[in-house]
Every structure is written in C-alpha cells, then in structure tokens.
Amino acid sequence: MIVRHRHPILRYRDYTCPRAGSPLAVRAPSVPDSYVVRYLLGRGNKLLDKTTIEIIP
Numbered sequence: 700m701i702v703r704h705r706h707p708i709l710r711y712r713d714y715t716c717p718r719a720g721s722p723l724a725v726r727a728p729s730v731p732d733s734y735v736v737r738y739l740l741g742r743g744n745k746l747l748d749k750t751t752i753e754i755i756p
Contacts, residue, residue, distance in 0.1 A: 701725055701734050701752075716741075731756045 701714075715723045728734060731754050738748045 701728060701736055703732060703734055727752075728754055730754065 715725045717723065725736070734752050734754060736750050736752055737746060739745065740747055
C-alpha cells in the first residue's frame with residue numbers, strides 16, 4: 700500500500716495483494732509529496748516492512 704508520510708497504518712490510498720503475482724504493480728499517487736510504501740500482513744495488519752518514496756512533478 701502507498702500512504703502519505705506520517706499517516707496511520709490503516710489510512711491508505713492504493714494497494715495490491717501479493718497473490719496478484721511478482722513483481723507487484725502499485726499505482727503511484729498523482730500528487731507530488733512524500734509517501735510510504737508499506738508491506739502489511741493481511742491478518743491483523745501487522746507491518747512487515749516499509750520504505751519512503753518521493754513523488755515529484
């Protein structure tokens with residue numbers, strides 16, 4: 700999932716389930732800003748990993 704930087708774990712804009720295959724494709728936001736790509740375990744929404752990305756115009 701991709702969320703704005705510093706948003707709570709359950710606030711998200713777009714996501715892709717891993718069963719969609721590898722590698723996954725996730726649509727990037729159109730608004731320039733700092734975002735976090737989060738990899739969550741579906742049961743309980745446990746955060747497994749995250750990385751920060753910057754969307755630039």
